[in-house]
Amino acid sequence: MTEKNSTAPAIAVEDLWQVFGENAASVLRDARGTGDDHALAETLKGKNLIPAVRAANFEVKSGELFVIMGLSGSGKSTLIRCISRLIEPTAGSVHIDGEDILKASEKRLIDLRRNKLGMVFQHFGLFPHMTVADNVGFPLKMQGAGKAERRKRAFEVLDLVGLTGREDAYPRNLSGGQRQRVGIARSLAVNPDIWFLDEPFSALDPLIRRQLQDEFLNIQATLKKSIVFITHDIQEALKLADRIAIMRDGEVVQIGTPEDIVLRPVDDYVREFTRDVPKGRHACVESVMLDQVPEAMPDDPKLRVGMTLSTALEKCMDLYEPVPVWDAAGNMVGAVHPAELAAALHVDDGTGTDCE
Known part of the structure; x- marks a missing residue:
């Protein structure tokens, strides 16, 4: 097992590509060096290949809440699946605490997902025949933990997400917001170092969504996880993020703090995202001193x-x-x-x- 390097970022993504289509890896390899990344993407499209992620480069600092956002089809969900290796990237590298996980064996990947990486997705994926506590404790069961240990840890994280008293309920007895809380608690059960969340609140009503955002910020203030959070909602991104990456057509077009994104958009695409954002809530007095x-x-x-x-x-x-x-x-x-x-x-x- 690779030792954690305290000076390394939690996640480092370098020149990452995800191209869908027949012989994508070999075509991409042969086409590299024929022009800039935009020209390369056009070359791939001309060969009936789909460049879903194009030359992504960024780092996520330890304890940082890093939000990736963009319109539907921009590549943000594909990117987080590449980083977590739920799908195999076509080219590039992904280092987690200094370890290149694209070179990790299947056994090592299983170990990482059981012990180091937490994942929450838009669809809750709860087991309907299990109680809330059993759902939350399921990752620990996969680690070989005993029933008493699983239940104790389940109660701890359910309290963290505000579900004390619902431990023995079943998913069918819960609201959508409560089921999403169970999903969040389940991902926290193994106390992961790094947390991936793919639009976890987008299916919820606006009021419940805002409440969960507030609870999520409280959880992060307590746990200080390294987080990659996917959303298409600029208001959600600005509320949650330490830094934001904006994607368009598979490409990361700007990375910056919420203030950077609002006050210093790099182009009209980013500017359109923030057009209706009240600037005064995200800019500080230093920007106009x-x-x-x-x-x-x-x-x-x-x-x-x-x-x-x-x-x-x-x-x-x-x-x-x-x-x-x-x-x-x-x-x-x-x-x-x-x-x-x-x-x-x-x-x-x-x-x-x-x-x-």
Whole structure:
């Protein structure tokens, strides 16, 4: 077994390709060097091959929540299946804690999936004849753990996902959100170092989805796993991610923090994703600070580094007095405090008041 290298990223993906079609590996190998990656992809398409992932390069830091997003068909789900080796990549390398898993034997892959890698998918895949606790403890059963040990660990992770008291229920007795919680708990039962999640909340109603996002962030704050999370929802990506990779036609077109994606999109494709995103909730005051500090600043709302623009605006508005509101006939009908105007524009999405 390869020793973990503390200086290595949790995941390192280098020049990864996934091409579907007959003789894809040999055609790709022969076509390499004939042009840039875009020209190469066009060459492959001309040979009736489908380049689902094109020359992907990125790293996931230890403890980082790395979100991959894109439209349907962009290659994001194929990419996570290549990284976890649920499908065999056509070319490239994937290192997990320094180990190239594309060279791992079938036995080693089984060991990794049982002990190191956790996976959650959109479809829950629960065993209908098993109780919630038995479903959660099933990966431990595959490791050879005894019934008492499995049940104890199941109770621990079910408490973590907010399902205490439902241990002996069956999946048919649970709501969709509760079943997804069971799926998350099952993936955590073996305490994996690395967690893959492929659109785990996309089939849920918006309210349940937001609740699970909040719970997921709480779990991550406690466990600090290295996570690759797939979504097509920009709001979900911005809420959850430490960094985001945007995909288009199998290619990673931009990687950056939520602030980078919102304020500094590399092209119109990324810009379109963030067009309706309230910039003030994801950008911080440093992004608009003056280069030179004026000598006279009588007002001090106590802004600080890391504060979002929305929160900073609310604090600035607190310094001012209420102002009148007039009707169409010129009559004063009321008053409003500027801070209330600012607060009305700030939607609380659970991401807090800081950019971090």
